[in-house]
Structure formats: structure tokens, C-alpha cells
Amino acid sequence: MNVANVAPAIRLAATLLPALMGLCVASGAVAQTIYVSNEKDNTLSVIDGKTMAVTDTIKVGKRPRGITLSKDGTQLFICASDDHAVQVLDLATKKLVHNLPSGEDPEQFALSPDGKSLFIANEDSNIVTVVDVPSRKVAFQVDVGVEPEGMDVSPDGRWGVNTSETTSMVHWIDMEKRAVVDNTLVGPRPRYAQFTKDGSQLWVSSEIGGTVSVIDSATRKVQKVVDFHIKGIAKDRIQPVGVKLTDDGRYAFVALGPANHVAVVDAKSFEVKDYLLVGRRVWQMALTPDQKTLYTTNGVSGDVSVIDVDSLKVTKSVKVGRYPWGVAVKG
């Protein structure tokens, strides 16, 4: 699951403020569909956003992990890691239509704001592959650190960022130069990166460091490190993975892996407001386009937790396949 899942719709809304924002809220009744990749079942679970029931299970490639919607919302891109391909699923027909070239072992990816470039982390080969989506060709590849993982693209399209787990850095890829031009050292084993909506900050989780680093995009320096403490849970079990920021700049949600909680961080003061108990080994998350609901994938318990953003309460859990990994919401 990745920022790009929700980003296209939200970023469009941002350019047409505030009328369209109102429209988004008003159209909240429109049925939402949630897609979840099941890493150990080689399937996608399809959840109806209204009934919260799994309505379909779609067979996909081997070891599906990151998933993201195309900009127009008609297709889903799937990292089929052990097939070394990014598969493209047509959502209307639920058929895999073609593959995109992806490089070895694709794990996570991010779509550029214009929807044309897909940034793919190739975990086994220390490379980021940038694919031109319309022509289905590799545009370029960039050498990064050991075990590239988290990916995002800045809202202005200037930066592609990648985190490398064993190198523990954020690599800043200049889109024009098509090269890494800067690196920011963060806590051990960075897993996930997300830009704020205005692009001024990049939030990066460190699984083994147990922290989230907030990086100032202008200087590419860490401006704040967020720490987590949950009573009764050993410090080394708190392992941040997924991060989701609300568009209004109010909250950052941080999935804490084997601590089985999602931290709610005040995105302005950087203080942790609450810890929400979810399923076991919470991994990735997605917000609905109206920002009212957050979905989390819980790898070990094999379910999806549903969090109401207004009340900050976990309202439901939905059983899916084995090792749910990525999640994307179509509004």
C-alpha cells in the first residue's frame, strides 16, 4: 500500500479547492471498494466499503505486496514480487490485462502526480526502476542502497524518494537529472516514506529504530524524530512500518508492526495522541478519499482493521487472506 493509492484523487481536489472538497464529502455515500493484497495466498481480497464484506477474491501473481490505483482509478498496479513483475488489473473486468517491466523483486512503488511514471523499489538488486506507464517501458534505473523499500514522489513531481533498509537512508532522486543527488540518514531499517500534502515534509518510518523521522524537504535534514511508548509492550517490539498522513495536516497514523497498534500522531506538534489496538503485525494502511476511514492490513492475524478517523476508534475487523500486505481504496 502506498501514498499514491489515494493521492491522485486527493491532489486533484487540492487544486480545485474548496468546492471540490465539499463535493468529496457530499459524495461520501458513493460506494467504496477496498483492495487488499494477500502475500501468502497470491490473491487480492475485494471488500465492499458499505457492507464491509469480502465480495471477491482475485487470483494474481506470486507474492503480491505493494498495490496502487492508476490515476484514473480504472486499474490496479500490483507488485507480484516473486514473479518479478508489476501486474495491471482491470478493475471493471477483474482481469489481469498486462505486466509492466519492473526489475527484480518489486516490493513497493509510487505513482508520479501526473500518473505517468511508476517508481518501483527492486529489493534484491539495490535499484529503483522508473517505468513510463503509457509506453510500458523502463524510463531509467537508479542505484540506491541495500534493500530499497519505501517509495514516494513529491507532490510537485520534483523528487522521487526511496528508503533502503540495510543502508538506513532516504535517497533523493532528482527527476530531471534522473540521479540520486542527496541522501538522508535515518533510523535503522526504514520501511516507508510519505510526503505531506504540501510537499514540505517527508515522513519516514524506521522499523528497527522504532521511530519516525520527519524530514524537511527543502534542506533534506531530519527536523524531528517521533518516538513511541506503549505500556506493557517492550520497546523492541515497537516496529513502525506504514505511515499515513491526513490531507488536512492534522494526523499522522503510524502502523507499529508486532506491537499490534496504530499510533495517532499530531502532525503539527509531533506528539503521539493515542495508540489504537488493531490486528497482529499491522503493516500498511490506506485512507478513504473522504479521509473518514483508515484501513490497516494485519499480516499475522490475516485481517483488515477499520478505523474511524473522527472518533479515533477501531470499528471493525474484516478477515481476508493469508498475510495481507498492501491496501488501496477506490472511492
Next chain:
Amino acid sequence: MTKTRLPSPLRAASCLPLGLALGVALLAAPAGAEEIRIGFLSQTPEPPPSVSSPDEPAADDGLAGAVLAVADSNTTGKFLNQSFVLDPVEVAPDGDAAAALRELAARGDRFIVVDAPGATVAALTKLPEAAGRLLLNANAPDDSLRGAACAANLLHVAPSRAMLADALAQYLVKKRWPRWFLVTGRRPEDALFADAVRRAAKRFGGQIVAEKTWTAESDVNRTAEAEIPVFTQAKSYDVLIVADEVGEFGDYLSYRTADPRPVAGTQGLVPTVWHRTHEQWGAAQLQSRFKAAAKRPMTARDHNDWTAIRVVGEAAARSRSADPDALIAFIQSPDFSMSAFRGAPLSLRSWDGQLRQPVLLAADRSLVSVSPQEGFLHPRTELDTLGYDQPETLCKNRGQKKP
């Protein structure tokens, strides 16, 4: 002196299967990068002729892990203007390890990974040439090296026998299989492992209900079916724990015991730092990266050597320094921690220089559990429930006071 030397310093050497990966990383290293040289001194004891193992260890067992760790460190190093050079020397079983260390010291290596038996490690730390260098013990599990024979210039990347036995004991106690039949081999190291099991029983509420020593001189391969049912007649117990480090008879116990009981210890369910079935916490990535380079699965020895090199690499990246003195200080500071694909971060115990770490419990084709087990608590970190904790340490040579 019968010493086989590998080409050194090993740079983008194409003589090794990993040369390519290493070469790529080095080519990418910026010109004028700060160089960090790591000596790698290995010595593999000859297995006794009585051992007939179906799994011949690979010729590069251990070294392949070190080579991959240098490649990994160089991939990171290229962004920090740091370049790592591995300087491997292999000492024959009856070779002169001291001369090998002197040679590495003469080349200016301040970090020396020692993948050798405990006696070799103990002798090397006392050499005048070892002073001011950091020796990283990557293979010897002897608790004495962490205790009375500890040294200020010696860190332990490999877990001790006490840590391995504690990891196993916690799991057996959690399973409510606390009554153990301890079978010990005839070698001194077997007695040391048995001591660690007895200590673990006391710590975690296990009970040694029966003990025997395996002294049979006959070829166990031919006699096991007849001898083991008789040998294993004992009063009621839950698990047979075997202490047979070289693997002389331990593999023959399962399915031949008088009572139908599981076997654990040095064979059967084994405590280990690494296993080919381990895939959690990103381990799948390290497994596939290693397999692609070495054309075989990563062994525990490979992993210990990988970790030893990565301790230096991680310290260099974190402190953004290539200065050996700064790195030696940083590695031993409370700020140092690193990821090693076993969940909890690894860091150093100030009192004996031991790397604290989770321990896997594995059967032949499945990972059974990872210790420390839930419920075994410790005020600092649950990892300190494994091995000698600060109040128990017998180490007096590291400038640490008892609390």
C-alpha cells in the same frame, strides 16, 4: 606454518563467486573514499574421523558471509564516501594463527574478525599486536571468553553456549516440557554445552531428571538401532537434550529412543543464529541476496561473519566516520544498535562485550520459534534474559563495575 592465504586485500577480486557483487559496489564508490580495512582470520578445525556427515560444509563457509557484508557496506558506503576492504587470511587447523594476526596488523587492519575456535581466540587477544585493535569473535561460543578470559579488545558476535541453552530452555519451559534427559558426548565442548543446559534449567525452571554420557567407540552408523534404545532407557522425561557439538552421534537419537520423545540441543531442535527456513523481519531478502551471490543457502557461520562485518559497517554509517578509534568507541557505546533480520535490534553488552541478539530455534526444515520467549521479562531488554546478565558476569577485564 601451513597457511593458505587468500588473495589480499580482497577487493573486486574475481576469484570468488561474490567478486562481481563486490566489484559493482566498489566501482560505484567515489574516488578518494575513506578506506576501512577489515581483517578476516579464519580457522576451521578438522572434523574427527568418526563423524560421517551427509552435509559437507562449503569451502567458503563463513567467508561468503563476510564478503557479502563488505559488498552491503560498500553499497551504503558509496553514499558516505566510505569504502570497505576485506583482508582475509585462512589458517590451517594446525597453522600459526598468531603469525596471521601479526600479518593483518602489519597491513594496518584495526578491525579483525576472528572465525576460529575459542582457544585460538583466547590466544590472539593476548598478543601485543592485538592491543589497540578490535577483535570480533564470530564463531567461538565459549562462555569463558565472555567471563574470566574476557578482554577489552574483544567483542563477541556469536552467541555464547549459555545464550543458546537459555533460548532453548525458555521454549521448552513455555511448552511445559520441563523434565529433561541430558545426554553428553565425550568431548570437552560437549561438557561445556551440558553445563550451559544445567544452568538454563536452574534459571527457567527446567529439571534434569536423568543424565548419561555417550562413550561408545563403535561406528554409530551401524550400531545405532541396537544401542540407542538401550542407552536411552531412563526414568520419565519430556525431552532428550543432547550435547554433541561435532555431530558424532546426536543425529542418530531421534526415532530410536526407548520412549517416544523429541530430541533438542545440538541436534534435533537446535538454537541457532540463522537457518535456511528463516524469512521473517526481512530475512527473506538477505537469504535471496546471499543465495544469488554464493549459490547456496546462508549458514549460521556465514551469518555470524556477515554480522561481524556489518557491526563495523553500521558504525561507520551511523557515526559518518572512518576513523578506527572513533568507530571502536562508537560500537561499544549505548548509542550503537543494528538490524540483523531477527526482529529486535542488536547491541552490545557493556559488561562482557557480547552482542545481545534473538536466537532462532529450528528443526531441519522448519523454523520452530524465536527466543526470548514471551513472558520471560527483563527490566532492560528481554534479550538480556539470554546468557550472562550484568550481575552474574565473571568478566573483570573490561573496566566495568558491578552494579
